[in-house]
Amino acid sequence: MSERQVLISVRNLKKYFYVKRSFFGKIQKTLTAVDDISFDIYKGETFGLVGESGCGKTSAGRTIIGLYDNTGGEIFFENKLISAGSEGFKVKMQFLRDQMKSELKAVLKDNFEEIARIKEQYEVVIKDEESKYHDALKKQRNAKRNPRDIQMIFQDPYTSLNPRMTVAEIISEGIKTHKLLEGDQIMERVYHLLETVGLKREHASRYPHEFSGGQRQRIGIARSLAVDPKLIICDEPISALDVSIQAQVVNMLEDLQNEFGLTYLFIAHDLSMVKHISDRIGVMYLGKLMEIASSDDLYDKPLHPYTQSLLSSIPLPDPEANKKSKRIKLEGEVTSPINPKPGCRFATRCKYAKDVCKTQNAELVEVLPNRFVSCHFVKEINNL
Amino acid sequence: MIVRENILEVKNLKTSFFTHLGEVKAVRDISFSLKRGGILGIVGESGSGKSVSSLSIMRLIESPGRIIGGEIIFDGVDLAKLSENEMSDYRGSELSMIFQDPMTSLNPVFTIKNQMIEVIRRHVRITKEQALKEANNIEKPEEKEKALKRIEKGLTRRVNKKEALERAISFLKLVGIPEPETRINEYPHQFSGGMRQRALIAMALSCEPKLVIADEPTTALDVTIQAQILDLLKRIKKELDTTIIFITHDLGVIAEICQDVIVMYGGMIMEKGSVNDIFYRPQHPYTKGLHQSIPKDVVGQKSRLVPIEGSPPDLLNPPKGCPFSPRCKYAMDICLEEAAPLFKITDTQTSACWLQHVDAPDVKGFTKSGGVE
Numbered sequence: 001m002s003e004r005q006v007l008i009s010v011r012n013l014k015k016y017f018y019v020k021r022s023f024f025g026k027i028q029k030t031l032t033a034v035d036d037i038s039f040d041i042y043k044g045e046t047f048g049l050v051g052e053s054g055c056g057k058t059s060a061g062r063t064i065i066g067l068y069d070n071t072g073g074e075i076f077f078e079n080k081l082i083s084a085g086s087e088g089f090k091v092k093m094q095f096l097r098d099q100m101k102s103e104l105k106a107v108l109k110d111n112f113e114e115i116a117r118i119k120e121q122y123e124v125v126i127k128d129e130e131s132k133y134h135d136a137l138k139k140q141r142n143a144k145r146n147p148r149d150i151q152m153i154f155q156d157p158y159t160s161l162n163p164r165m166t167v168a169e170i171i172s173e174g175i176k177t178h179k180l181l182e183g184d185q186i187m188e189r190v191y192h193l194l195e196t197v198g199l200k201r202e203h204a205s206r207y208p209h210e211f212s213g214g215q216r217q218r219i220g221i222a223r224s225l226a227v228d229p230k231l232i233i234c235d236e237p238i239s240a241l242d243v244s245i246q247a248q249v250v251n252m253l254e255d256l257q258n259e260f261g262l263t264y265l266f267i268a269h270d271l272s273m274v275k276h277i278s279d280r281i282g283v284m285y286l287g288k289l290m291e292i293a294s295s296d297d298l299y300d301k302p303l304h305p306y307t308q309s310l311l312s313s314i315p316l317p318d319p320e321a322n323k324k325s326k327r328i329k330l331e332g333e334v335t336s337p338i339n340p341k342p343g344c345r346f347a348t349r350c351k352y353a354k355d356v357c358k359t360q361n362a363e364l365v366e367v368l369p370n371r372f373v374s375c376h377f378v379k380e381i382n383n384l
Numbered sequence: 385m386i387v388r389e390n391i392l393e394v395k396n397l398k399t400s401f402f403t404h405l406g407e408v409k410a411v412r413d414i415s416f417s418l419k420r421g422g423i424l425g426i427v428g429e430s431g432s433g434k435s436v437s438s439l440s441i442m443r444l445i446e447s448p449g450r451i452i453g454g455e456i457i458f459d460g461v462d463l464a465k466l467s468e469n470e471m472s473d474y475r476g477s478e479l480s481m482i483f484q485d486p487m488t489s490l491n492p493v494f495t496i497k498n499q500m501i502e503v504i505r506r507h508v509r510i511t512k513e514q515a516l517k518e519a520n521n522i523e524k525p526e527e528k529e530k531a532l533k534r535i536e537k538g539l540t541r542r543v544n545k546k547e548a549l550e551r552a553i554s555f556l557k558l559v560g561i562p563e564p565e566t567r568i569n570e571y572p573h574q575f576s577g578g579m580r581q582r583a584l585i586a587m588a589l590s591c592e593p594k595l596v597i598a599d600e601p602t603t604a605l606d607v608t609i610q611a612q613i614l615d616l617l618k619r620i621k622k623e624l625d626t627t628i629i630f631i632t633h634d635l636g637v638i639a640e641i642c643q644d645v646i647v648m649y650g651g652m653i654m655e656k657g658s659v660n661d662i663f664y665r666p667q668h669p670y671t672k673g674l675h676q677s678i679p680k681d682v683v684g685q686k687s688r689l690v691p692i693e694g695s696p697p698d699l700l701n702p703p704k705g706c707p708f709s710p711r712c713k714y715a716m717d718i719c720l721e722e723a724a725p726l727f728k729i730t731d732t733q734t735s736a737c738w739l740q741h742v743d744a745p746d747v748k749g750f751t752k753s754g755g756v757e
Binding site: 334 | 429576577579606607608609610611614615633635636638640641659660675676678680686688689690691
């Protein structure tokens with residue numbers, strides 16, 4: 001796959017939400033929605049991002065397009081830096097200072113030696129963070145995103161279209177903002193886009209409430225295509241639609257990809273549809289990537305224990321196959337992403353978990369060609 | 385008491401909503417029967433009438449909706465003819481319902497304990513043996529005689545708070561909630577999504593109903609939790625010998641849990657059959673279309689999905705004939721004029737498509753039927 005061109009490269013992306021601050025702004029609770037994930041998407045492919053609700057897949061998508069500020073990490077689009085985060089370092093500095101203060105408080109006031117030792121010890125680390133913070137700030141200033149390159153299709157076709165705008169206004173908004181076309185050309189483009197997504201010219205002057213869910217999703221797709229994007233982030237584009245309409249939209253997305261050479265980041269929880277549409281898939285759990293593999297490899301032989309149980313819990317539309325298939329049951333539920341414990345995020349529900357898993361985080365490692373897994377015992381579990 | 389084979393028989397049920405735009409015919413003349421101890425799946429898209437038919441069975445249709453015709457015979461009693469007071473004796477104790485969204489169907493201002501005990505104390509009476517034991521402990525002879533007479537008539541007292549609490553805890557234990565003794569005192573928001581659905585199931589089962597209607601109970605849940613809940617329902621069906629109607633739009637879930645399946649579209653039944661009939665020998669063009677629009681890729685090869693073109697019917701002005709005819713690629717003249725009756729294909733399977741009529745043209749994949757059900 002080396003000859004393939006990387007379109008977007010996500011490096012150590014972090015998105016934290018500071019859910020509880022004290023009166024003086026001290027952070028008490030941090031929700032780690034996305035915690036240090038890295039992946040590449042190649043030009044022209046569909047990269048699926050799957051996981052249960054609350055695993056951070058939507059936050060990842062929204063941070064990539066810039067709807068959320070980046071807490072840490074970098075995003076490169078066609079090898080150009082488009083987003084860098086600095087807030088993470090700032091927060092870490094604050095955290096270290098608070099920790100130092102509390103340690104100093106514990107020491108007796110006249111124990112100067114000890115006070116000096118602690119101060120010195122912390123100053124080195126804080127300085128290090130500070131330089132990192134300034135580097136990141138510099139990068140952040142240089143990072144330039146061209147909003148045309150990345151577009152998004154949202155989950156809910158009922159709330160993602162402005163009810164006060166006509167379809168033509170919705171679709172042409174981006175064209176006008178970026179001054180791509182002028183005068184009559186704009187409407188020509190709108191008509192063309194409507195026909196591309198399987199709607200009619202006369203729909204242009206109508207309002208969103210006059211359309212069904214499937215048709216609205218088509219309008220959303222036409223809007224995202226209007227500015228000739230290179231990457232489209234599809235955030236659960238079909239989960240609000242009926243089964244018979246889902247297939248229509250999926251087929252259309254595939255056709256558009258072939259026609260315009262689009263690249264998709266496809267975020268979904270419907271695993272069978274993700275498998276159908278994606279070339280490669282990343283599996284997320286509580287803000288971390290557990291496994292990245294091609295969709296065939298992943299469904300044929302999942303390597304990470306979480307992926308194994310996730311895939312085995314999909315009920316198949318085939319009664320006999322269901323009877324034969326062995327379920328790997330997961331006990332318990334997803335733990336809270338607020339102030340997570342160190343170690344592998346899946347350790348609390350994993351039946352293979354050992355002491356290491358509870359203390360040490362597993363890195364995403366290429367265990368087989370083009371298969372990345374973050375598990376300490378992946379080789380033992382799968383007899384590799 | 386006679387034990388009937390069919391616990392529920394729905395005959396020509398029609399439910400409509402009278403809105404200011406006109407009559408919305410949500411359920412248009414459906415009939416089916418349900419065997420005791422099975423799991424019946426009702427599958428359909430939004431607006432197909434699957435939820436409205438289950439709400440009709442529970443008599444939970446609220447204004448502007450109304451059941452405008454048909455019979456709902458539950459264990460020999462026509463529920464459609466009962467008064468609201470009589471119905472509330474049935475609801476919860478004989479038949480109960482599990483809803484899709486556990487957050488909105490639990491009351492947020494009461495603890496789980498409060499809500500469970502309310503249902504149990506409304507419906508559950510103590511057993512005859514227990515009542516006899518209590519009566520024997522009464523010292524005054526005339527009071528004792530009165531009590532014994534009441535027991536003979538089958539009138540035992542309702543459970544008290546303590547007994548109701550014990551029962552509630554035992555059902556929470558049954559559905560797998562850890563430490564039910566302490567967790568029962570919590571409010572719904574303190575439970576996670578899967579836990580809330582478990583609590584709701586416990587509540588629905590707490591009076592040991594004969595029939596449970598589960599309306600998309602796993603749709604709001606993650607797959608791993610869905611698998612847990614499906615296992616739970618299967619186990620409960622076995623342990624308590626409950627009959628379950630399972631409503632969903634997910635064919636995978638149907639295949640996993642149901643024995644019999646009803647496929648609904650536009651307020652009508654399109655096809656009925658055993659789960660193997662529906663999945664391996666579908667006869668109706670809509671059922672076939674549904675199967676083709678879900679991905680069934682084999683590793684290494686990708687097949688293109690075959691969607692059903694068009695969109696679901698507008699129930700304000702439904703198509704004159706078969707509701708599926710505007711989207712059906714086999715549609716004939718008669719399909720636009722008149723809806724097909726349910727043709728009998730085999731002993732277990734019926735399908736409402738004119739292609740099953742003896743005089744219909746031969747089309748590959750469709751079996752001609754001997755007659756109408």
